[in-house]
Ligand SMILES: Nc1ncnc2c1ncn2[C@@H]1O[C@H](COP(=O)(O)OP(=O)(O)O)[C@@H](O)[C@H]1O
């Protein structure tokens with residue numbers, strides 16, 4: 430039992446990271462109706478960008494977060510029209526073609542990264558890398574590395590900013606309208622193309638920033654994207670496709686399941702356990718944890 | 724003065740042509756109606772007018788500007804709007820948010836709280852239900868939201884696509900009353916309806932559509948006197 434508090438703490442930290450991976454991903458799905466399989470690669474690119482910026486300038490990677498957001502927002506903004514074209518085609522099945530297209534992007538990005546960066550894996554040094562907080566919970570020792578706590582704070586900040594944007598700004602009102610009814614949103618004056626580009630840009634920017642964070646907490650490598658794509662997909666399906674309010678809870682649940690399983694059972698079977706749990710939940714509630722997905 | 728001037732437009736869905744050489748016009752302050760059987764092309768005409776679907780030929784003029792070719796968000800910014808078939812509300816959003824999206828455009832955004840008050844005075848029921856999500860409303864209330872949302876845009880021309888469809892007789896009367904009130908206030912109205920009797924009574928001028936073509940026109944009285952129209956649409 431003395432391991433439980435540590436397992437819970439780890440689970441919450443992990444869940445926090447999953448929130449940032451999944452929340453903008455879910456928003457993008459809601460607005461563009463595309464599952465972007467390249468999400469892990471945006472994370473990977475962000476991580477490498479942070480790594481090299483740190484190497485060249487010697488400055489702390491956390492200072493670069495805004496720069497990385499702006500740069501990758503631009504990349505996403507410019508790429509979105511291409512994806513939009515694929516999705517709004519009239520020939521074949523545009524939804525499937527969209528999936529294949531983002532899958533292709535992911536493979537291309539990964540190949541590019543392997544060529545440029547090779548197979549090595551490394552982590553990004555940061556001022557938060559060393560320290561840790563030690564607590565005593567009912568006699569059980571709990572250690573929380575500073576960098577993970579910073580990661581959690583970042584996740585909460587991203588969630589709060591997105592929430593504010595969606596609920597309190599005119600732009601957010603347009604985004605919500607677009608996600609619920611494209612034609613009607615157009616009739617209200619929402620420019621669906623530009624709004625879609627902004628949303629995709631925001632998503633790519635957030636994913637890249639999350640990559641830097643993951644590079645500080647864990648490690649970076651050309652193949653690191655794979656598992657994050659899987660987790661993003663898990664969280665979004667668990668939350669209910671396109672149901673944004675479910676994402677934080679689904680992410681936390683996933684983090685907790687994973688950390689508890691890692692401590693009490695066999696760590697190498699964690700992913701399998703997560704799969705099984707997701708499967709069971711979808712069996713009982715096909716539209717996600719809250720029954721509010723599509 | 725012509726506010727809307729439609730000159731021989733055609734519309735295609737892929738290889739299928741839905742509209743053939745449609746021409747008509749609407750003068751400022753008029754209530755003009757378009758009637759026709761299911762599948763005649765009425766909704767297609769309205770969608771083309773507001774830029775939701777492109778025209779394959781012809782030209783749509785609004786206040787002297789050519790709007791065919793413009794995307795829908797640009798067209799509505801010029802002051803034309805549509806209350807679409809089947810309401811098309813944002814189902815998960817509250818009633819108030821649905822109305823506020825109506826003031827999304829820059830030109831209406833600054834005065835949106837005043838406009839909202841005005842809408843609530845026209846439809847007090849919506850104020851009572853302002854925090855409810857739109858999908859929980861009755862059909863009649865949903866139609867009020869759809870009309871209110873369009874009015875939030877401060878339009879000069881408002882188009883309705885079968886606004887009485889699926890409503891109870893009392894609500895149908897209420898919808899017609901609202902449309903007539905708007906007409907009296909000077910708004911230009913283009914009305915598509917299945918409720919032909921009542922439509923011919925309130926409209927200043929009517930067009931009749933069949934298989935994607937305009938096949939007749941005239942004032943309500945003229946059309947009511949027309950034998951073939953009576954047989955086809957009025958049933959006597
Ligand atoms: N999205 C679409 N794709 C293909 N054909 C369509 C589409 N929408 C409407 N049509 C066809 O165009 C014609 C006109 O339809 P519509 O404008 O909806 O008629 P109305 O509103 O008068 O009932 C019909 O034959 C209909 O089947």
Ligand SMILES: [Mg+2]
Nearest residue numbers: 765766767808
């Ligand atoms: Mg119709």
